Amino acid sequence: MFxxxxxxxxxxxxxxxxxxxxxxxxxPDSQILAISSNSSQTQxxxxxAKGATIAQLHLDADGNVDYASTIxxxxxxxxxxxxxxxxxxxxxxxxxxxxxxxxPRYDLDTCPDDSLKECVEETRAVINxxxxxxxxxxxxxxxxxxxxxxxxxxNSIVDSNxxxxxxxxxxxxxxxxxxxxxxxxxxxxxxxxxxxxxxFKLRKNRHKNxxxxxxxxxxxxxxxxxxxxxxxxxxRIPAAVxxxxxxxxxxxxxxxxxxxxxxxSLDEGAADVNIEKFGSLSSALEQADKQAREDIKIRNEMLKxxxxxxxxxxxxxxxxxxxxxxxxxxxxxxxxxPDQKPTKKRDIGYSH
Amino acid sequence: xxxxxPSYRAAIDLQDDDILVPPPDELSEAAYTNTKLxxxxxxxxxxxxxxxxxxxxxxxxxxxxxxxxxYENYNKINEPHDHGNLDTYTVKSATSSNWKLxxxxxxxxxxxxxxxxxxxxxNKWFVSxxxxxxxxxxxxxxxxxxxxxxGHIMGVRSLAISKRFPYLFSGSEDKTVRCxxxxxxxxxxxxxxxxxxxxxxxxxxxxxxxxxxxxxTGGRDAVIRxxxxxxxxxxxxxxxxxxxxxxxxxxxxxxxxxxxxxxGTIRLWDIRKQTTSLAITHHTKSIRSMVMHPFEMTxxxxxxxxxxxxxxxxxxxxxxxxxxxxxxxxxxxxxxxPASNVLxxxxxxxxxxFYDYVSGNLLQTDRSTPLTGxxxxxxxxxxxxxxxxRLITCEGDKSIKIWGEDx
Numbered sequence: 001m002f003x004x005x006x007x008x009x010x011x012x013x014x015x016x017x018x019x020x021x022x023x024x025x026x027x028p029d030s031q032i033l034a035i036s037s038n039s040s041q042t043q044x045x046x047x048x049a050k051g052a053t054i055a056q057l058h059l060d061a062d063g064n065v066d067y068a069s070t071i072x073x074x075x076x077x078x079x080x081x082x083x084x085x086x087x088x089x090x091x092x093x094x095x096x097x098x099x100x101x102x103x104p105r106y107d108l109d110t111c112p113d114d115s116l117k118e119c120v121e122e123t124r125a126v127i128n129x130x131x132x133x134x135x136x137x138x139x140x141x142x143x144x145x146x147x148x149x150x151x152x153x154x155n156s157i158v159d160s161n162x163x164x165x166x167x168x169x170x171x172x173x174x175x176x177x178x179x180x181x182x183x184x185x186x187x188x189x190x191x192x193x194x195x196x197x198x199x200f201k202l203r204k205n206r207h208k209n210x211x212x213x214x215x216x217x218x219x220x221x222x223x224x225x226x227x228x229x230x231x232x233x234x235x236r237i238p239a240a241v242x243x244x245x246x247x248x249x250x251x252x253x254x255x256x257x258x259x260x261x262x263x264x265s266l267d268e269g270a271a272d273v274n275i276e277k278f279g280s281l282s283s284a285l286e287q288a289d290k291q292a293r294e295d296i297k298i299r300n301e302m303l304k305x306x307x308x309x310x311x312x313x314x315x316x317x318x319x320x321x322x323x324x325x326x327x328x329x330x331x332x333x334x335x336x337x338p339d340q341k342p343t344k345k346r347d348i349g350y351s352h
Numbered sequence: 353x354x355x356x357x358p359s360y361r362a363a364i365d366l367q368d369d370d371i372l373v374p375p376p377d378e379l380s381e382a383a384y385t386n387t388k389l390x391x392x393x394x395x396x397x398x399x400x401x402x403x404x405x406x407x408x409x410x411x412x413x414x415x416x417x418x419x420x421x422x423y424e425n426y427n428k429i430n431e432p433h434d435h436g437n438l439d440t441y442t443v444k445s446a447t448s449s450n451w452k453l454x455x456x457x458x459x460x461x462x463x464x465x466x467x468x469x470x471x472x473x474x475n476k477w478f479v480s481x482x483x484x485x486x487x488x489x490x491x492x493x494x495x496x497x498x499x500x501x502x503g504h505i506m507g508v509r510s511l512a513i514s515k516r517f518p519y520l521f522s523g524s525e526d527k528t529v530r531c532x533x534x535x536x537x538x539x540x541x542x543x544x545x546x547x548x549x550x551x552x553x554x555x556x557x558x559x560x561x562x563x564x565x566x567x568x569t570g571g572r573d574a575v576i577r578x579x580x581x582x583x584x585x586x587x588x589x590x591x592x593x594x595x596x597x598x599x600x601x602x603x604x605x606x607x608x609x610x611x612x613x614x615x616g617t618i619r620l621w622d623i624r625k626q627t628t629s630l631a632i633t634h635h636t637k638s639i640r641s642m643v644m645h646p647f648e649m650t651x652x653x654x655x656x657x658x659x660x661x662x663x664x665x666x667x668x669x670x671x672x673x674x675x676x677x678x679x680x681x682x683x684x685x686x687x688x689x690p691a692s693n694v695l696x697x698x699x700x701x702x703x704x705x706f707y708d709y710v711s712g713n714l715l716q717t718d719r720s721t722p723l724t725g726x727x728x729x730x731x732x733x734x735x736x737x738x739x740x741x742r743l744i745t746c747e748g749d750k751s752i753k754i755w756g757e758d759x
Binding site for chain 1: 580649650662672
């Protein structure tokens with residue numbers, strides 16, 4: 001609606017049509033169809049700006065800078081044209097609304113003129129030339145002996161190279177005019193033994209020093225909230241303690257064990273360990289142990305005593321028996337026991 | 353706007369100089385809508401429809417004819433071709449399309465299927481190359497596997513079938529280009545007859561020159577190498593791109609090679625001088641796909657924000673632009689139907705769109721359903737067969753899908 005109030009885009013070559021140009025647009029030399037700038041009217045001036053990268057400016061017929069051809073001329077790689085105008089950004093179909101979509105592509109057979117054939121032939125020639133150079137088949141033969149002559153005119157010639165023989169012509173004449181001496185240099189190719197070992201060492205690609213690590217950029221504006229204690233606690237990772245595995249056999253304190261039993265999450269577990277009661281328990285255990293040992297000792301003593309008394313009783317019995325038997329033997333010698341036959345028989349045997 | 357149009361009509365009809373309404377600033381309006389003077393012509397068309405016997409309208413009609421003719425004259429000057437022969441090729445414009453999934457070749461490969469090419473001579477088979485480093489040759493009609501070519505040691509990213517030799521060329525992420533003789537696919541020794549070494553990065557795109565024995569390859573190392581097919585030597589290296597070369601197109605006349613790159617530029621090359629003749633920098637995001645129309649001097653490129661742009665050769669002028677831009681719409685693959693002039697664009701999230709190539713109207717939107725086991729199936733490569741009856745899409749769910757038009 002209010003677009004007519006807006007200024008014209010900066011570098012546009014397009015002019016807003018008025019009633020006069022309206023008529024012109026319909027004709028063959030229409031405004032819309034000025035797609036290619038007519039190069040005949042361009043003018044080249046040196047860039048007035050100091051130290052500009054583009055040295056020469058191309059002006060069109062009206063004296064405005066023709067950016068497309070200026071950029072194209074400044075490009076080093078032989079670019080003949082660039083698309084740099086506002087016009088180039090608008091599709092042809094919008095520029096020319098009733099443009100017939102008819103852009104046939106011809107091949108060599110259907111092309112009405114020879115342009116394609118020429119293009120192909122030229123390309124083929126270029127390709128063949130490059131290919132021959134690469135393979136080593138040169139079309140024109142070089143001078144067989146490999147000798148070329150160069151005319152040289154200077155005061156100082158460095159003749160350190162063995163390959164170059166300096167042939168001086170008319171030595172007498174040249175020495176007279178020693179300012180500008182003319183020389184013909186014969187350049188001969190030096191034949192090298194192809195079987196010689198390489199002159200230069202082949203080195204591996206060495207790594208350069210790596211680039212420094214990228215700087216870590218912190219937000220120093222302070223907008224971010226400071227790390228709270230809960231957050232820090234959340235990030236704290238507890239030590240890994242297991243109640244089931246302890247391959248190295250470390251002593252693990254009780255609170256760690258408690259924590260491990262609760263899956264590492266129980267933090268107030270340390271307070272739950274009742275050290276006093278644990279202490280009394282352990283002392284009670286110790287006392288019980290001592291008591292038990294005492295009891296065992298006493299019992300063993302009693303057993304020992306009993307064994308000794310038993311031994312003594314046995315010995316007394318044996319002694320009694322021995323005394324009895326001794327008395328009996330004495331009595332039989334005196335015939336004190338006549339009913340005892342075995343002793344009688346034995347006596348018969350003895351008395352043969 | 354209502355006040356603008358009648359003033360124009362008055363200017364045209366009466367040739368009046370004293371118009372009370374000031375002339376609108378067409379250009380700044382155009383800067384916002386990116387269109388120019390459309391409404392004038394639309395108005396004229398309406399005029400013609402209203403009263404055909406109007407003399408002025410006829411005049412305007414003639415004027416428009418003049419415009420078009422003179423544009424063709426302009427083409428004549430710049431192009432080496434003649435536009436006089438209008439009977440040879442008639443431009444079809446698709447009005448509707450209804451492409452439907454016909455066949456899913458599930459598990460066609462062990463990895464992503466990244467490249468496809470249809471035999472241009474017989475139209476009876478097609479090849480697909482995959483991230484599982486194999487190339488498979490399939491029958492187009494029955495979808496049966498005809499041969500498997502092994503030899504690459506990394507994923508196969510580009511394929512090209514020669515029209516003049518029984519050769520298949522493949523470029524891979526393992527930095528080699530290989531040439532396969534298709535007449536020996538079943539031989540014991542394998543059918544690889546040549547390989548072309550020289551690239552220092554994976555090869556993402558390749559094209560064959562239609563007349564000369566030249567192979568153009570490009571990829572990760574941002575250069576285009578030109579090989580002579582017969583001699584395995586690289587003839588030239590075209591440098592200029594700042595990032596991966598994503599697609600290469602070759603034609604007979606100048607510019608013989610057109611390349612698109614992930615740095616968002618399209619370059620037209622003059623291979624006789626080995627220089628860029630024009631670098632097109634209209635795309636703002638990286639270009640993953642660019643295709644040339646088989647019968648027209650036009651090509652179409654799609655960038656990773658969903659913009660499609662049509663270019664006119666040999667000058668490289670912007671012919672048309674369409675496609676709704678959206679950051680999620682990364683165009684992975686483009687294909688042009690030679691028969692019905694439908695442009696297919698396959699996206700990185702499995703989205704499919706069909707456009708009318710002539711007008712740029714969106715005809716159909718679809719989505720490729722991924723096979724079980726994959727969440728999304730990006731469309732990595734697509735092509736129409738030579739008759740334009742089938743669309744082959746190669747996807748990230750390791751399948752090849754074949755689509756046909758439901759009449």
